[in-house]
Amino acid sequence: xxxxxxxxxxxxxxxxxxxxxxxxxxxxxxxxxxxxxxxxxxxxxxxxxxxxxxxxxxxxxxxxxxxxxxxxxxxxxxxxxxxxxxxxxxxxxxxxxxxxxxxxxxxxxxxxxxxxxxxxxxxxxxxxxxxxxxxxxxxxxxxxxxxxxxxxxxxxxxxxxxxxxxxxxxxxxxxxxxxxxxxxxxxxxxxxxxxxxxxxxxxxxxxxxxxxxxxxxxxxxxxxxxxxxxxxxxxxxxxxxxxxxxxxxxxxxxxxxxxxxxxxxxxxxxxxxxxxxxxxxxxxxxxxxxxxxxxxxxxxxxxxxxx
DNA sequence: AGCCCGACCTGAAAGC
DNA sequence: TGCTTTCAGGTCGGGC
Numbered sequence: 001x002x003x004x005x006x007x008x009x010x011x012x013x014x015x016x017x018x019x020x021x022x023x024x025x026x027x028x029x030x031x032x033x034x035x036x037x038x039x040x041x042x043x044x045x046x047x048x049x050x051x052x053x054x055x056x057x058x059x060x061x062x063x064x065x066x067x068x069x070x071x072x073x074x075x076x077x078x079x080x081x082x083x084x085x086x087x088x089x090x091x092x093x094x095x096x097x098x099x100x101x102x103x104x105x106x107x108x109x110x111x112x113x114x115x116x117x118x119x120x121x122x123x124x125x126x127x128x129x130x131x132x133x134x135x136x137x138x139x140x141x142x143x144x145x146x147x148x149x150x151x152x153x154x155x156x157x158x159x160x161x162x163x164x165x166x167x168x169x170x171x172x173x174x175x176x177x178x179x180x181x182x183x184x185x186x187x188x189x190x191x192x193x194x195x196x197x198x199x200x201x202x203x204x205x206x207x208x209x210x211x212x213x214x215x216x217x218x219x220x221x222x223x224x225x226x227x228x229x230x231x232x233x234x235x236x237x238x239x240x241x242x243x244x245x246x247x248x249x250x251x252x253x254x255x256x257x258x259x260x261x262x263x264x265x266x267x268x269x270x271x272x273x274x275x276x277x278x279x280x281x282x283x284x285x286x287x288x289x290x291x292x293x294x295x296x297x298x299x300x301x302x303x304x305x306x307x
Numbered sequence: 308a309g310c311c312c313g314a315c316c317t318g319a320a321a322g323c
Numbered sequence: 324t325g326c327t328t329t330c331a332g333g334t335c336g337g338g339c
Binding site for chain 1 (some may be wrong): 331
Binding site (some may be wrong): 032078079080098120121123183286 | 309310311312313315316317318319
């Protein structure tokens with residue numbers, strides 16, 4: 001499932017594919033994929049035709065194509081979104097299974113004539129929109145220098161691989177929250193990029209059970225969760241991310257190999273690699289939470305002061 | 308505002 | 324065997 005390392009893997013290939021090119025044609029095969037577009041599919045198409053692409057930026061799990069006119073095409077992979085290049089022959093053929101949107105380049109060659117957005121479960125989305133300045137004045141997304149970000153990404157916090165992430169502010173926010181720490185890791189508005197896999201892995205590495213109220217954890221513990229999360233995501237990125245099946249692949253159709261290194265996610269009933277205890281899975285915030293009963297101790301609720 | 312929960316969607320896998 | 328139910332996931336919008 002595309003979380004930060006998977007999205008960044010895709011972004012790198014996507015950037016190589018589109019930087020410096022121009023859209024000559026766009027076709028939406030499934031309207032649902034542009035459901036967030038003001039004006040619908042026709043507006044989506046109209047705002048892209050003839051536009052030059054400067055590059056691809058990313059914040060958390062959101063990517064966007066920076067267009068030369070200052071607008072941006074936001075791309076979210078959802079659960080099963082993929083970006084795949086098209087040869088001239090493929091670009092002239094009919095839509096493939098699960099192909100939802102197709103894009104053609106002005107300067108088409110035999111080997112590269114455009115690309116497709118493929119998405120089995122259609123949780124992904126595409127949208128062309130205006131951009132707004134970042135609230136902190138720093139670059140909006142990795143790795144472009146522009147300090148303007150697309151409107152839908154404005155509510156998304158910086159991620160753990162973003163050099164401008166204010167980790168002290170993240171911890172201060174968490175210290176004042178009573179929600180389970182895992183719920184806060186999955187929300188994207190304080191720190192972004194975590195999905196169910198890396199949230200569980202970071203919590204295991206920091207020896208924190210996901211049900212623990214964030215405010216009950218020490219400053220040091222919260223810092224450790226961020227440190228472990230950054231380390232794990234960096235590791236995963238170096239291996240092309242986590243693939244369980246053909247739903248997550250990079251722009252070349254290659255799977256990542258980090259699934260082999262997961263400590264808890266998807267390992268319920270198997271032995272903990274640290275202590276040998278049988279790993280457990282519970283429902284938390286309507287998501288599965290995998291953890292080790294003995295390595296990740298249960299913690300008491302915080303004592304609320306006064307009032 | 309913080310927090311929780313249902314809806315969205317598809318296909319694989321499990322249940323009957 | 325074949326039909327039905329369950330499950331997985333990220334984000335959004337609604338309710339309290």
